[in-house]
Amino acid sequence: MTPDAILFWILAVVTVVSAITVVLITNPIYSALALAMAMIGISALFVTLNAYFIAGVQLIVYAGAVMVLFVMVLMLFDLRHELQAFTRGKISGAVKIACVGMLAGLVVGAIYMSSSSLIHASAAETMSSVDATKQLGKLLFTQYLFGFEALGVLLLVVAVGCVALARSKGGTHEHH
Amino acid sequence: MGHDAFQITINCLKLVVIFLMMVQAVPILVWLERRGSGFIQNRLGPNRVGPLGLMQLLADAAKFLMKEEFFPETGVKLLYYAAPAAALIPGTLAFCAIPLSTPVHIEAFEWLGQSWGPYTFLFQGFDINVGIVYILGISSLAAYVILMAGWGSGSKYSLMGALRASAQIISYELALGLSIVGVILMYGTFNLTEMINQQQGPLNFQFWGHTISSTVSWLPNWGIFYQPLGAIIFFAATFAESNRLPFDLAEGEAELVAGFHTEYGGFKMLLFFIGEYGHMMVASGLMVAFFFGGWSIPGVSFDQVSSWASGATSSSSLASIFTSLIFFVSFFVKLAVFMWIFIQVRWTLPRFRYDQLMDLGWKTMLPWALANTILSALFIFVAHS
Amino acid sequence: MPLGGIIFLAVFIAIFGALMLFLGSRGGTRVYDPVKFEPYECGVPAQDKKDTKISVKFYLTAILFIIFDIEIIFMYPWATTFKDFVKSGNGLFVLISMFVFIAIFIFGLFWEVKSKALEWD
Numbered sequence: 242m243t244p245d246a247i248l249f250w251i252l253a254v255v256t257v258v259s260a261i262t263v264v265l266i267t268n269p270i271y272s273a274l275a276l277a278m279a280m281i282g283i284s285a286l287f288v289t290l291n292a293y294f295i296a297g298v299q300l301i302v303y304a305g306a307v308m309v310l311f312v313m314v315l316m317l318f319d320l321r322h323e324l325q326a327f328t329r330g331k332i333s334g335a336v337k338i339a340c341v342g343m344l345a346g347l348v349v350g351a352i353y354m355s356s357s358s359l360i361h362a363s364a365a366e367t368m369s370s371v372d373a374t375k376q377l378g379k380l381l382f383t384q385y386l387f388g389f390e391a392l393g394v395l396l397l398v399v400a401v402g403c404v405a406l407a408r409s410k411g412g413t414h415e416h417h
Numbered sequence: 418m419g420h421d422a423f424q425i426t427i428n429c430l431k432l433v434v435i436f437l438m439m440v441q442a443v444p445i446l447v448w449l450e451r452r453g454s455g456f457i458q459n460r461l462g463p464n465r466v467g468p469l470g471l472m473q474l475l476a477d478a479a480k481f482l483m484k485e486e487f488f489p490e491t492g493v494k495l496l497y498y499a500a501p502a503a504a505l506i507p508g509t510l511a512f513c514a515i516p517l518s519t520p521v522h523i524e525a526f527e528w529l530g531q532s533w534g535p536y537t538f539l540f541q542g543f544d545i546n547v548g549i550v551y552i553l554g555i556s557s558l559a560a561y562v563i564l565m566a567g568w569g570s571g572s573k574y575s576l577m578g579a580l581r582a583s584a585q586i587i588s589y590e591l592a593l594g595l596s597i598v599g600v601i602l603m604y605g606t607f608n609l610t611e612m613i614n615q616q617q618g619p620l621n622f623q624f625w626g627h628t629i630s631s632t633v634s635w636l637p638n639w640g641i642f643y644q645p646l647g648a649i650i651f652f653a654a655t656f657a658e659s660n661r662l663p664f665d666l667a668e669g670e671a672e673l674v675a676g677f678h679t680e681y682g683g684f685k686m687l688l689f690f691i692g693e694y695g696h697m698m699v700a701s702g703l704m705v706a707f708f709f710g711g712w713s714i715p716g717v718s719f720d721q722v723s724s725w726a727s728g729a730t731s732s733s734s735l736a737s738i739f740t741s742l743i744f745f746v747s748f749f750v751k752l753a754v755f756m757w758i759f760i761q762v763r764w765t766l767p768r769f770r771y772d773q774l775m776d777l778g779w780k781t782m783l784p785w786a787l788a789n790t791i792l793s794a795l796f797i798f799v800a801h802s
Numbered sequence: 803m804p805l806g807g808i809i810f811l812a813v814f815i816a817i818f819g820a821l822m823l824f825l826g827s828r829g830g831t832r833v834y835d836p837v838k839f840e841p842y843e844c845g846v847p848a849q850d851k852k853d854t855k856i857s858v859k860f861y862l863t864a865i866l867f868i869i870f871d872i873e874i875i876f877m878y879p880w881a882t883t884f885k886d887f888v889k890s891g892n893g894l895f896v897l898i899s900m901f902v903f904i905a906i907f908i909f910g911l912f913w914e915v916k917s918k919a920l921e922w923d
Contacts, residue, residue: 297550305557310864378879502819543804601881684826
């Protein structure tokens with residue numbers, strides 16, 4: 242067992258256990274914190290794939306911004322009453338089993354289809370990370386420039402939409 | 418981490434030493450803060466315990482050890498106890514990525530009948546290629562500690578304090594991230610060691626193919642001369658990141674009792690303060706690395722020091738260690754200057770109101786940081802085309 | 803990238819913190835008084851109003867932070883490669899395209915300030 246393999250197994254176990262915790266624990270705050278741990282685990286897995294910039298961005302954006310939003314919003318509500326909600330009944334049970342079956346089929350199919358391309362994945366390790374970031378920058382401005390600018394407009398649309406939503410719904414906003 | 422047992426052991430030991438150094442810096446900083454604040458406020462500060470009051474924090478730590486342990490019954494046990502332990506992690510992980518001095522080269526030597534090859538030990542915790550992105554990512558995890566502490570305490574004052582503190586932290590992370598873009602534009606890399614290497618030597622500009630060197634030879638090539646506005650915005654944003662005055666509304670005594678650490682006493686409170694001073698050290702270290710040349714000494718180049726050291730000592734390993742120590746002292750002096758500025762500002766400026774604080778972050782710092790980015794880009798474009 | 807070092811240090815600090823907490827809890831006296839366990843509210847008994855409303859501004863701050871943070875992240879690869887582009891002669895093109903992006907950013911910021919989305923937080 243090389244050190245790389247041990248590292249991978251530790252990170253994989255941490256990430257998968259956190260992800261399972263997200264689904265199984267009923268307390269929503271613990272769920273959100275476990276999801277943050279899973280995001281940190283995924284960032285570490287990116288590092289083992291030599292994608293250092295993406296790992297850092299995953300930490301900054303996902304673990305540091307999106308999950309903080311989740312945790313903050315969950316703390317705004319007092320969700321102790323919703324913890325007992327759990328749907329029962331035959332139809333909902335059948336729907337749940339069907340969804341789990343479809344998801345399992347999707348995962349098995351994806352693993353089967355992509356297992357043939359694992360042999361070619363080792364080519365990514367030869368790139369050093371600073372070159373990868375510079376290459377990303379160069380690609381962003383030459384080949385994907387339109388997508389880059391469109392992304393700016395998309396983010397603007399999201400900002401406008403969120404502000405509009407928060408004001409019209411009322412929610413817990415105090416009017417003054 | 419290393420190829421053989423010696424290297425792995427030394428690297429692990431180095432990480433532990435850096436962590437303990439940060440923890441041990443807290444008593445000195447607290448003493449400095451209490452004596453310094455005393456003199457700023459025209460009183461003496463603690464001077465009874467030990468010479469000049471230096472044993473004060475030892476006495477405080479012993480007092481904390483004997484405080485009663487309590488747990489508010491409306492709290493959540495796991496989060497309440499996990500938050501102080503996790504408070505030390507973001508600051509230490511970020512501080513380990515800052516280069517403290519030049520690398521140490523050890524020649525091959527014989528020990529225990531086996532020859533251990535030539536080693537190069539970096540004088541920092543670990544060297545990260547995407548240094549700045551990693552440090553920003555780890556610092557943004559500090560918001561979780563505050564939220565866990567606020568929720569785990571189970572009282573609405575703690576929760577309000579925690580939400581306001583985390584909203585303040587994430588607002589100033591924007592200004593922080595944006596003020597660094599100017600620095601990255603100038604040096605063209607994320608790596609902190611690279612940036613410090615580019616800040617060696619006297620001040621020189623590249624302008625339209627000509628190199629303009631400054632006539633004053635002791636003026637070093639530091640980042641502060643290229644990015645003054647970026648340095649000011651960065652420094653102010655780090656005040657908000659580490660919850661120091663004038664941005665410490667989350668801990669303000671008159672406003673929210675003590676914010677998110679209301680329900681903590683004894684050692685748990687001490688761990689939060691170690692975390693806050695850890696963030697202060699990271700902020701000072703980053704200021705030194707980006708804008709003040711890191712470990713370099715103005716007017717003296719690395720080759721001069723290393724040749725003097727190898728002339729003064731016998732083996733080249735010792736010379737390398739000696740050079741690194743000299744540069745580490747230089748880094749430490751600069752770090753101490755910035756931490757003193759942190760303390761001085763705390764006891765000089767009044768506290769901001771919360772809406773003034775958020776307005777400052779979104780409506781003043783963010784536009785100025787954008788202006789700084791645009792100006793830097795224009796300047797580089799004009800100077801290098 | 804020394805991932806092993808980072809994980810080792812994080813685990814070490816967690817154990818160290820837990821040890822410090824344990825030491826702190828062992829050293830003190832234990833006088834049982836139920837008043838000590840109530841949440842602090844300046845001395846009066848805690849009034850637990852079930853309908854404490856917390857402002858929606860926290861949510862807006864976090865959402866706008868995510869948006870502007872992603873835009874700042876996009877400036878990082880540009881910042882590393884800008885000098886190379888300028889030296890190779892394509893500086894004007896890259897400068898203008900980034901300025902368009904920054905203009906959209908400024909427009910978003912300006913609109914958000916003008917619509918008073920983050921007033922009085």
